[in-house]
Amino acid sequence: MFDFDMLGLAPTLLSALKRAGFTEPTPIQNQAIPLALEGHDILGLAQTGTGKTLAFGLPLIDHLLAQPGKPEPKSVKALVLAPTRELANQIADSLRALTEGTKLRVCTVVGGQSIGKQIALLARGTDILVATPGRLIDLMDRGAVTLGAVRHLVLDEADQMLDLGFIHALRKIAPRLGTPRQTMLFSATMPKQMEEISRAYLTDPRRVQVAPPGKAADKITQSVHFLPKAAKPARLREILSRDLDALTLVFARTKHGAEKLMKDLVADGYNAASIHGNKSQGQRDRAIKAFRDGTVTTLVATDVAARGIDIPGVAYVINYDLPEVPDNYVHRIGRTARAGREGEAIAFCAPEEAELLHEIQKVMKAEVPVASGKSPLIARGSGSGRQAGTAPRGT
Template sequence: MSEFNAFSLLGSIIDRLSLKGYKEPTPIQKECIPILINGNDLLGIAQTGTGKTAAFSLPIINNFARNKIDISAKSTRSLILTPTRELASQIMQNIDDYAEGLALNTKVVYGGVGRQGQVDAIAQGLDILVATPGRLLDLIETGDIHFKALEVFVLDEADTMLDMGFFKDVQNIIAKLPKKRQTLLFSATMPKEIEILAQDILTAPTKVKITPETVTADLVNQNVYHLEKSDKMPLLLNILQTPDYEKVLIFCKTKYGADIIVNELKKASITADSLHSGKTQAVRETVLQHFKEANLRVLVATDVAARGIDVDNITLVINYNLPEDPRNYIHRIGRTARAGKSGMAISFAVENDIRQLTNIENSIGQVIPVVTEQPFHKEFSKASIQVKKLGKNQGKKKVNKTNKNIRSKSLKKSRKK
């Protein structure tokens, strides 16, 4: 018997979960599902890969299927707001899988595609709407949707919304929602802005915190390779000679850089494609599907495009460029440590990356081992190593002291003049 039976979910939902291979709830599902079925507000601290989508969608599906109503035109009973098109699509795909046979009206809306089909679907009235902020605001402004019938609001990846500059849009959308509703807020981290927002929109919420960021880091076998910038591609090709790396996700800084890497990989007869904002939504979905189905061995992505990548059995993550924000490092390597599984991550670091590497190590609370037994190993200067040893805060103090001395010398010179 499935452990999901303990939640009193509809039999058809249990059957769908069994078909998808869900044997037992993840920690966040165990915590959240009973709370949400009872209609309480919830503040969830959890990153992607913890089973979060099922945690919030199963109660919504179950409650709506048990209590069907006539939905008025241009309205929706629930709104799930998420930052990226890829994540919105994947949430919708999972919801449709869980709700098969329950006759619920669902729709996903995002930019980059025609809006008329979205308008027509909303006009019929929806049980569940998954949306990204930009397109939803557009539909609100043109009067193609209202929220008079809204019962449940889910804000997913709240910290990503903040990082991507959507926070004002999110606040504008929330202002349009009815005050009386069930509200769920999920975020991997809790910066001050998110804490304030949570206080404003949640009513007596239950707080659930699952899998701190350091736990994901602990699940991944991490290494860093010191090298010259010109040796990155030769090293990448050398690593990919290992046949065990069957499904590889590479992160780079720019979409231009992603396309260059793909072209070089193709020259080496390695099946690869890129995922970034310079491609249309249809193309991005096709690329992601090919990667899921193992028709591509390598996917090269930028941070923004990679939000929401939910692909099983990624054997290796490579940071071709280190992320500037340490939090993105956790999101990146977590692609290969899904739902408590272990994984492997390799980072390339040139000498100028030492400061970024130190910040990442401080963030995850561990030193990433350096692999010296590799053909392109580069010994960094003593000055760089000293910066790494100083650590984030001490390094700042040293820089500030140096700047202070420079300003003092400049001031003395100006006085002499």
């Protein structure tokens, strides 16, 4: 196993890593950092929770430290694009910890916050800007930020940004960026459109991959309960009651469903909060902080939070509703087993969700072990069916 001292990073960064308690790089960091330090474009494929932020953040900061000088007003030296507010804030927090004690400035611009304050923040320029695409375009349209000085571009969780219409935003942003530049694209999956983006925006990229796309983290114990939709509330309470102090992330499919589920849990005495698109940024930030601190032990979320929560202590992820996009299952359960820990992912599958489970298992190339109930037969094109195995109820 390598250590960070062997990767060629600046002494300032090595000191920051020691302060933060990082001693050994993860596989994706081992592969990506030396190549990025050499200036190569990077196409990184790694499941969530594998340390991608440091994989691009360390070489990015190393390059900026070697290029002293204040940014011009409204200008940006390095741009990091992320799909959600939560992920953008998480990335920025990690980068600020690494730049502590340096003159590098890290700014964040996301939707749901005062654009006036963000305009004032950008007026003096910044070394690193972490942004969601929509808000960045709003600021570009207002003349609040110029991107001609950008020499480093990072596209994080690019596959989820695709789901959010990111390709249209990228076509507006990319022509404004400086050249030549280094581009690093990180994704947990590699859909066809991602290959097209890679060809269009990366130059002779080095591909680094530490796990097959769609593979769940090795230390996650998975299981599925087959049950009627009406039985889900009781089964959820049964599971939560086994360990009331454990941090548990529960995923619902809709904003309305997440809010109702949270309120029902609170009414029954469970310590729950919710996070979804109808919540203000302040409400979302407070809910995540309370969950991180352990003052809230059950957080009900929609997929808006699936890649924005990096809380090492999450013990359980419960898919109360299965996601309609199979890849989102992998991202959801990746909220547990962070930083080398173990975790448990539990899925509920009602009869009408059986096809969703089948698609999830195709993406993962693995069966999810059955904890209770029986899988319904799923009709296929030729009329043939398939039935998953069963396990003793309640295991």
